[in-house]
Each structure stands twice: as C-alpha cells, then as structure tokens.
Amino acid sequence: MAGVKDNTQEERIRISLSCLAEFATTHGRPAESVLRPYKFNKRGEGFARSRYYRQAITAIRDYHSNQNDSKVLQIALSELRARVDKATDARERSKLCNNIKAIDAYHHIYRDRHFKVLPNHRVTYQLGRIDITAQPDLWVEENGIQILLKIGVSKKKTSYVDILLTVMRKAAIANKHRIRAKNIVYLDVSSGRERICNASLSHFNSTLNAKAKEIMNAWPKIKTAPPPTNANNRRTGDS
Numbered sequence: 001m002a003g004v005k006d007n008t009q010e011e012r013i014r015i016s017l018s019c020l021a022e023f024a025t026t027h028g029r030p031a032e033s034v035l036r037p038y039k040f041n042k043r044g045e046g047f048a049r050s051r052y053y054r055q056a057i058t059a060i061r062d063y064h065s066n067q068n069d070s071k072v073l074q075i076a077l078s079e080l081r082a083r084v085d086k087a088t089d090a091r092e093r094s095k096l097c098n099n100i101k102a103i104d105a106y107h108h109i110y111r112d113r114h115f116k117v118l119p120n121h122r123v124t125y126q127l128g129r130i131d132i133t134a135q136p137d138l139w140v141e142e143n144g145i146q147i148l149l150k151i152g153v154s155k156k157k158t159s160y161v162d163i164l165l166t167v168m169r170k171a172a173i174a175n176k177h178r179i180r181a182k183n184i185v186y187l188d189v190s191s192g193r194e195r196i197c198n199a200s201l202s203h204f205n206s207t208l209n210a211k212a213k214e215i216m217n218a219w220p221k222i223k224t225a226p227p228p229t230n231a232n233n234r235r236t237g238d239s
Contacts, residue, residue, distance in 0.1 A: 010129060011129075012129045012130070012131055013129060013130045013131065013215065013216065013219050014130075014131045014133065015035075015038055015130060015131070015132055015133070015215070016038060016041075016132070016133055016134075017132055017133065017134040017164060017167055017168060017171070018038075018164070019035065019038035019132075020132050020163070020167060020208070020211065020215075021160050021161075021163040021164045021167070022034060022160070023035060023211055023214075023215060024159075024160075024163055024204075024207055024208065024211045025157050025159050025160045025163065031214055031215070031217075031218035032218055032221055032222050035215065035218055035219065035222055036222050036224075036225070036226050037226045039219065039222050040225040040226060052095060052098075053098075053099060053102055053137060053151050054099075055076065055080060055096075055099045056076075056099040056100075056102035056103050056106070056151065057137055057138065057151070058076075059072065059073055059076035059077075059103055060073075060103065060106055060138065061117050061138075062076070063107075064114075064115050064116070064117050064140070065117065068111070068114060070107070070111070073103055073107055076103060077100060077103055077104075080096050080099055080100050080103075081100065083096050084096045084097060084100070098189060101189045101190075101192075102151050102187070102189045104192070105187060105188075105189050105192040105193075106151070106187060108192060109187065109192075109193075109194055113142060114142060115138075115140035115141065115142050115147070116140060116141045116142070117138065117139075117140055118139045118140060118141050118146070119139070120135060120136065120138075120139045121135070121139060121175070121177070122134070122135040123135070123168075123171035123172050123174070123175040123177070124171055124174070124175065125167055125170045125171035125174050126174070127208060127209065127212040128212050128213070128216060129216065130212050130215060130216065132167060132171065133171075134167060134168045134171045134172075136148035136149055136150055136168065136184075137149055137150055137151045138151075145180075145183060146177065146178075146179055146183065147179075147183040147184075147185065148168060148172065148179060148183065148184045148185070149185050149186075149187060150164065150165075150168075150185070150186045150187065151187045151189060152186060152187070152188060152189060161186050161188075161195050161197070162197040162199055162204070163204055163207075163208075164186065165181075165184050165185075165186055165195075165196070165197040166181075166197050166199060166201065166203065166204055167204075167208070168184055169181060169184050169197075169201065170201060172184070173201075181196065181197060181198070181201075182196055184196070184197070
C-alpha cells in the first residue's frame with residue numbers, strides 16, 4: 001500500500017472517515033481537541049449518522065424496493081411532518097426536518113433513476129497503522145454499475161467533502177470494489193444538490209500522509225473522554 005510507512009509494533013489506530021476528513025480540514029485547534037470525541041466513540045463508523053437519517057434512508061430503500069413508487073415517499077413524508085408538528089424538543093424537530101429535506105432532495109435528483117439497493121459494506125483504508133473505516137448511506141446498482149451515496153446536511157469546506165469521497169473510493173478499491181469517481185456521490189441536503197470529487201486518487205496523498213503522522217503522534221496523548229453527547233439528536237452530516 002502506498003502511504004505512510006510505520007515500522008513500529010504499536011497497536012493499530014481505528015478511526016472513522018469523518019474523523020480523518022475533519023482533522024485534515026480543521027485549522028487552529030489542537031490535534032487532541034479534534035480527535036478526542038472520535039477516540040472515545042465505541043459505537044462504530046457512522047453510528048450517529050445512520051441514526052440521524054434512519055427515517056430518510058429507510059424510506060428511500062422502501063421506495064426502490066417498490067419499483068420507485070412515489071407513494072412510499074409520500075407516506076413517509078406525511079408521517080414525518082406529523083411528527084414535526086408534535087415535536088417539542090428543538091433538536092428532535094430539526095432532525096425530523098432534515099430527514100424530510102433528505103427525502104425531498106433525493107427524490108428530486110434520482111426520481112428517474114432505477115437503483116437496486118445492495119447490501120451495505122463497511123470498507124477500510126489503511127494509512128500506516130491507521131485503519132480508516134468508511135460506510136456509504138446507500139450502496140446501489142444501476143445497469144450493473146455500483147454507486148455509493150452519502151447523505152448529509154453539510155456546511156463543510158469543499159475539501160472536506162472531496163476528502164470524504166476520495167478516501168471512500170480508496171477504501172472501496174482496497175476492498176476489491178471497482179467504483180469510478182463519478183459514482184461516489186455526496187447528496188448535500190442543505191443545497192439539494194449532489195457533489196462529486198473530480199480530483200484524482202493521488203491528489204490528496206501528501207496531505208493524508210502528513211495528517212496520518214500527526215494522528216499517530218497525538219493519539220497516545222489523549223487520555224480523557226469528552227463530555228457525553230446525545231447521539232440520537234446530534235446534528236451530523238458526515239461519517
């Protein structure tokens with residue numbers, strides 16, 4: 001594997017793709033501050049995200065399983081809007097509204113596409129002794145071509161999303177899945193548009209290698225857990 005060389009026998013470090021993307025694009029904060037919430041997250045890659053967009057992803061899967069029957073989405077949207085009207089917690093209300101936006105954006109962009117939903121895969125990319133785990137929200141196929149979709153409400157920098165998509169592709173390829181760059185897509189719910197990374201697989205190599213070294217150096221120094229957060233209500237757009 002091309003990347004950071006590390007000849008030590010130290011324990012491997014496992015982080016989520018969102019951790020790497022955030023660390024690589026965050027400036028002006030101590031490394032330990034950025035990494036701490038990820039080091040002490042024991043629930044696995046994309047847990048909060050999969051919970052956050054559970055209603056939208058379930059509705060989208062059902063929509064495709066029923067031959068793109070728009071009534072499936074209409075029913076899901078009606079149920080979500082009813083829950084919004086009853087919600088008293090601001091964070092829960094925001095989460096429900098973002099699920100509505102996700103369904104609307106997805107249907108607007110992909111209503112004429114005929115995707116077959118495939119089993120999802122958690123794939124891993126290695127940088128030195130760092131294992132970076134990545135998992136799309138939807139792993140689909142159209143005319144024999146596999147497509148990976150991420151769904152997010154993101155105000156992140158373009159470089160954040162580009163790193164997210166590039167490393168996901170690297171991870172897919174490392175795990176024997178041949179996916180073209182144009183078929184790894186970020187659906188930005190905040191804009192209702194899809195985003196695709198046009199950079200080559202090697203474009204971020206020097207940045208990723210440098211950030212991997214920083215993570216390996218900082219990781220053992222992180223001793224205390226961050227204050228607890230509510231993963232069900234936390235606004236999160238990426239993994």
